[in-house]
Amino acid sequence: MDASDLRAELEKEYARLYEDCNYSSLTYFNAAKSxxxxxxxxxxxxAVVSALASLLVAFNQPRQLSALGAVASAVVAxxxxxxxxxxxxxxxxxxxxxxxxxxxxxxxxxxxPGRESDATERIIRELREEYFAIxxxxxxxxxxxxxxxxxxxxxxxxxxx
Numbered sequence: 709m710d711a712s713d714l715r716a717e718l719e720k721e722y723a724r725l726y727e728d729c730n731y732s733s734l735t736y737f738n739a740a741k742s743x744x745x746x747x748x749x750x751x752x753x754x755a756v757v758s759a760l761a762s763l764l765v766a767f768n769q770p771r772q773l774s775a776l777g778a779v780a781s782a783v784v785a786x787x788x789x790x791x792x793x794x795x796x797x798x799x800x801x802x803x804x805x806x807x808x809x810x811x812x813x814x815x816x817x818x819x820x821p822g823r824e825s826d827a828t829e830r831i832i833r834e835l836r837e838e839y840f841a842i843x844x845x846x847x848x849x850x851x852x853x854x855x856x857x858x859x860x861x862x863x864x865x866x867x868x869x
Contacts, residue, residue, distance in 0.1 A: 738857055
């Protein structure tokens, strides 16, 4: 492979990495949003049920409602103890790190023409390793979040000057 072919392949790899960061960061942001709503719902919904049941019992409604309140309180306590929002925070952190990586990749794409191919290849490998390390921090998210990210990208949400 001659130097111009190698340079073209390195430019393609930068573009692939940039695109991977685009899709992954938006996918993780969408998953984080969903996990955050789910986490809040798991805590807030049962808390409201518990409060209403307790209030109704206080106003001489059937005492069996106190059992419902107790179960709802146990659900709230368990969800809080297990950290209902931890997954959302982890996904959001990964999305932020992927966004920062995307900006670094874009900068390196601009600086690459002034570098030797060996240095460019080393940088691409380092950036790709960082990408894999970020992705490895979380479990795989649902395809629906990827499809949502794909729709957003196709609508131009990441396009700017």
